[in-house]
Amino acid sequence: MSSIFFMSVLVPLSILLPISTGLYKFNRLPVTARVILYYLFVSAVVSAVAVFMARVLHTNNQPVLHIYTAVELVIFNWFYLKLLQPSGNNKKIFIVLPVVFVLFCFINVFLQGIHHSSSYTRSIEAIICILFALNYFARMASNDLDKKNLNQPEFYFNTGIFLYFSGSFMFFVFSNFINLGLSRQQFNILSVIYASLVLCMYCIFTAGFILCKK
Amino acid sequence: MQKITDNIFLLILLAIVGTFLLAAAFIFFFLKYQRNISKQKEAMQKAELEHGEQLLQATLLSQEDERKRIGQDLHDDVGASLSNLKMSIAQLEDADGTHKLLIDNIINRVRTISHSLSPPGLDLFGLEFTLTELFDSFNATGTLEIQFDNRCGQKIDSLNKKTALALYRVMQELLNNTIKHSGAKHVAICFDDSPAGLVVSYADNGKGLPETHSKKSGMGMQNIEARLKMIGATFLIPQTKGKGFAINITLPGTNNN
Numbered sequence A: 001m002s003s004i005f006f007m008s009v010l011v012p013l014s015i016l017l018p019i020s021t022g023l024y025k026f027n028r029l030p031v032t033a034r035v036i037l038y039y040l041f042v043s044a045v046v047s048a049v050a051v052f053m054a055r056v057l058h059t060n061n062q063p064v065l066h067i068y069t070a071v072e073l074v075i076f077n078w079f080y081l082k083l084l085q086p087s088g089n090n091k092k093i094f095i096v097l098p099v100v101f102v103l104f105c106f107i108n109v110f111l112q113g114i115h116h117s118s119s120y121t122r123s124i125e126a127i128i129c130i131l132f133a134l135n136y137f138a139r140m141a142s143n144d145l146d147k148k149n150l151n152q153p154e155f156y157f158n159t160g161i162f163l164y165f166s167g168s169f170m171f172f173v174f175s176n177f178i179n180l181g182l183s184r185q186q187f188n189i190l191s192v193i194y195a196s197l198v199l200c201m202y203c204i205f206t207a208g209f210i211l212c213k214k
Numbered sequence B: 001m002q003k004i005t006d007n008i009f010l011l012i013l014l015a016i017v018g019t020f021l022l023a024a025a026f027i028f029f030f031l032k033y034q035r036n037i038s039k040q041k042e043a044m045q046k047a048e049l050e051h052g053e054q055l056l057q058a059t060l061l062s063q064e065d066e067r068k069r070i071g072q073d074l075h076d077d078v079g080a081s082l083s084n085l086k087m088s089i090a091q092l093e094d095a096d097g098t099h100k101l102l103i104d105n106i107i108n109r110v111r112t113i114s115h116s117l118s119p120p121g122l123d124l125f126g127l128e129f130t131l132t133e134l135f136d137s138f139n140a141t142g143t144l145e146i147q148f149d150n151r152c153g154q155k156i157d158s159l160n161k162k163t164a165l166a167l168y169r170v171m172q173e174l175l176n177n178t179i180k181h182s183g184a185k186h187v188a189i190c191f192d193d194s195p196a197g198l199v200v201s202y203a204d205n206g207k208g209l210p211e212t213h214s215k216k217s218g219m220g221m222q223n224i225e226a227r228l229k230m231i232g233a234t235f236l237i238p239q240t241k242g243k244g245f246a247i248n249i250t251l252p253g254t255n256n257n
Helices: A003-014 A016-024 A031-056 A062-084 A089-112 A119-142 A153-173 A175-181 A184-210 B008-091 B098-117 B127-141 B153-158 B161-182 B219-230
Strands: B145-150 B186-194 B197-204 B234-236 B246-251
Touching: A003 A016, A003 A031, A003 A184, A016 A031, A016 A184, A031 A062, A031 A153, A031 A184, A062 A089, A062 A119, A062 A153, A089 A119, A119 A153, A119 A175, A119 B008, A153 A175, A153 A184, A153 B008, A175 A184, A175 B008, A184 B008, B008 B098, B008 B219, B127 B145, B127 B153, B127 B161, B153 B186, B161 B186, B161 B197, B161 B219, B161 B246, B219 B234
Parallel strands: B145 B186
Antiparallel strands: B186 B197, B197 B246, B234 B246
């Protein structure tokens, strides 16, 4: 199986797995799972547009990814707002953070250029999501959870997000260098690793959707 | 300045794999920690449950000792005093025998109370006789007909005293429950021998357990459970759906000491 097929066909199509599972169980999905499903829809559309631009139109698809970074964080912020259910000042963070981040994404277009990878915003988004995920784990640990809670779909969604962003963090940090400073073969190797992380997240999300029972 | 010869690609690759492994390790240890915590919690709950059971068993044992002592005192002291009184009165003039009759009634009642507190027949004549006596006393009331079937012969009498007393008390409790709650007219009790051990089946034709019956037992059932556990017996309450109440008790490896 060629790496191009894996990255451009198999992994983008694998998003249909959690989406179809989520749609099948839509009526039984809690709010958090629905947010993840919306994220997957957005991700599927962006992925399709990005692949189309890169493989069919042979144009630079980075502008789409600049917008996607902002949208992705807003959705994950919404997910963790529902999951962590913060109150008081903590809730204000969840309201202010996406506004500031979207603004930062807009400024970054001028900082890094629209045709370059949004490594600054992607890296910061990864850090924010990792912190959100760690916050959930900390909440779990302090809540004296039993076995039952480890089988909650939210645990799977959080784990998927945590593994994806932790693994991809270095990829995001060095994304411009990976795109421009490495050979084609080296770029492909790293892209396959990144695509594997995405696939891993989709599989964990699917498991989360399977566990949804209202 | 010295030239850096590190392979940047390799460093990025290591960084990606490293951070992913760190995250995966975090998840792994987190799950392991949570499982350990939940195991500890389960163990603590189990220990608490066992402690509760031990307390209940100790209470039952001391209750049994106390019953035995009161029963013996009633029988030996009060019974003997009444017999003396009866003899004294017999020497007096009692034309219509009213006093003698009254004393006879009191003696009978004291005997009944003392027997119900501590069945003396259990030591002297064995479980079958004591149970028959118990069932006869229920049959005599006319409200309940008990059909007792002993299919294991002498084995029932060779049970050790602790087991025999526990089974006797369980039968007593079950019959009390039947009278109090089921409205049954007929009870079938069978002691049978099986490869699994001694099997006691009890079935009445009352209204059975309600459908909303919770698994949390009442005091009577808790006593039954505790007594059966004390002698290592297991029990099963089959679903009868309103067709009476039934319980099957199995006493594995029946002790013949």
